[in-house]
Amino acid sequence: MTDGTAEETRVDCHVKVLSDAVVDRAVAAGLDAIVYAPHFTRLPEIRRRAAAHSNEELLVVPAREVFTGSWRDRKHVLAIGLEEPVPDFIPLEAAMAEFERQGAAVLAPHPEFATVSVTEADLRRYGDVIDAVEIFNPKHLPSHNRRARELAELLSYPAFTSSYAHLPSSVGIACTTFETAINSESDLVTTLEDGVPRRIVHHDGRRRWQTTAAELAHLCYENTWKKVDRLFLSGTEPTHPSHIAYDGRFDDVSVY
Template identity: 50%
Template sequence: MAQGGASTDGESRVDLHVKILDEGVVRRAKAVGLDAIVYAPHFTHLSTIRERAARFSDDDLLVVPGREYFTGKWSARKHVLAVDPDEPVPDFLTFEDTVAEIADHDTGILVPHPEFLTLSMTETDIADHADAVDAVEVYNPKHWPWDDRRAREIARESGLPTYLSSYAHLTATIGEAWVEFDRPIDSAADLVAALRSGAPRRMYHRDGLVHQLKRRAEFAHLGWENSHDKFKRVVLPGDEPTHPAGDYPDRFADMNAYGSDGGLL
């Protein structure tokens, strides 16, 4: 198992999904030999994500803006990950409307954690939207072993390229899983092009006791986030920067999965 350090000439190591970004994240990413990370937080307007990605990028680490969209109602939510989307799209649209909107952008569309808990695209969803999807995730540290097996089965059935990521909500998890592309990734456009073309890649994740402890810490954090923090966000209609009633074209208010009045109950 690779243990970090600089990637070889002509190749690029990318962590395709992290939820946090600060000086500690950047130090950690550089220390483990990453060339790029995709910063894709929840409930954050694309303009803010872009500003933060630009601020933390430098010659040694590229931070690519991304959005993990929260689609549909809380009880039937699905996540969709876009890499470097062109235009802001709000959360809480139906799954079908969300995919249709971002498929019109020059962006990479990824399936994060398929059929994981109650917040993921299903095998049927992926099959129905395979023309829009660029890769399916087959490993991240929040998964349990059976989640990894199921993700691999789904990816095989889809016939789509695969990826893995740290899906890091905690700084220590940055770079615990990464993709090594066969080409330089010097810009967000380079990464999108690699994803959309199905560029050759090798995939790695760390192993051993420390990695397993980090996996369990990430899963515990997910439980807290979904049972408390995210719930508070969802029951406050209109307060989120990514609510359809916010800073978006008026047409999105009519596409709100909870209805045009914005009620989330």
Template identity: 60%
Template structure:
């Protein structure tokens, strides 16, 4: 049995200690606007015999006004943000990565039922629980997963260290390395999403939800998303011009 948090945005010593204290075995570290090589390096730095940290990328497809986030685990070659959804999905499929749908139909940053159906052959699992979800979000996500006949997962989606360990997914198999995790998702192995309970848990969920106000502020959009200087922009030299024709900026 393996307890996995498939999506965290923060990673440091505090996060690792908290994950271990909460009984987690695996974290997927997938920050925004970080290059794959940097994510890998940090994941390796914080992995040990007690906790496996797997690098991931929540790719920010489309423009800010028409954006869709898709979580990829197992990338061999880097993929930039700000490319079309179709181009990202084609590249995920080519690389054979695990493709996860975080927070479906949540605000305006997610895949909805129509897009999930369109890319049903590429998507491996759908998130049905994270701390930013209220009960009606969870019910909707579960309905979407059922209609698509896809496995489900839960994650802390932690932007704040204290949220790590609040939501996770348990798999009835051993996961010893990143390849095992990718295969678990790609094979459609059922997972059991779970979360803590009590006032502290729901208080932390409320704090994470409130964090969205800062995360999506227009100031941050202007400073980071639309600056053209972010490390994961398609025009950065690391991508060698491979995505110029599918860039949206």
């Protein structure tokens, strides 16, 4: 974690895994903060885990990557600074309205990637809500990263990058270096909303391609038998709109 006099903060803006080993890897990679946003985990639990793993060397920021829409056409949006939980499987417009109501920083991860991302049309529509667009992700092939950078430049969005780590070994492969001190979740929200200058840093060469291969293999795994098990065998997910934790607030916009 940075001290109060630091002028730069190195942030991995999106990881899915968290453990003592992940924290050690992040610190060894020179990171000051990571944004922790696991799949299908409610915000209070994410906050608990993030607080338990933050220390003087590394800030762990809790966040939610919300799966909007249906499984066939889901669009992932990353929200940082939520005060109240937001479920998955609600329309994109409902999620965006809730993020805006709560004053969260909103990021567009992996734009136009597969069937899990916001489109150019979405980026145009929500220009007053989205604070940054991801322009490098090790899960992407070069053509995906080129398209993401093109979108950010075309629509004048600030950029960010992340490891998008679903595997501990991916942490530290990429980071966004912000030209300011970030010592808390609220600091990061303000930094993103204010468009503070930043640099995009990532590994290339052998380690990058090893990470890409491993993460793409994990993506295939996630979207085959695990997907079927999640939808049909495991019951209601903790982040499903009908879960009792949401007290019926999203029943009228649930897509399932």
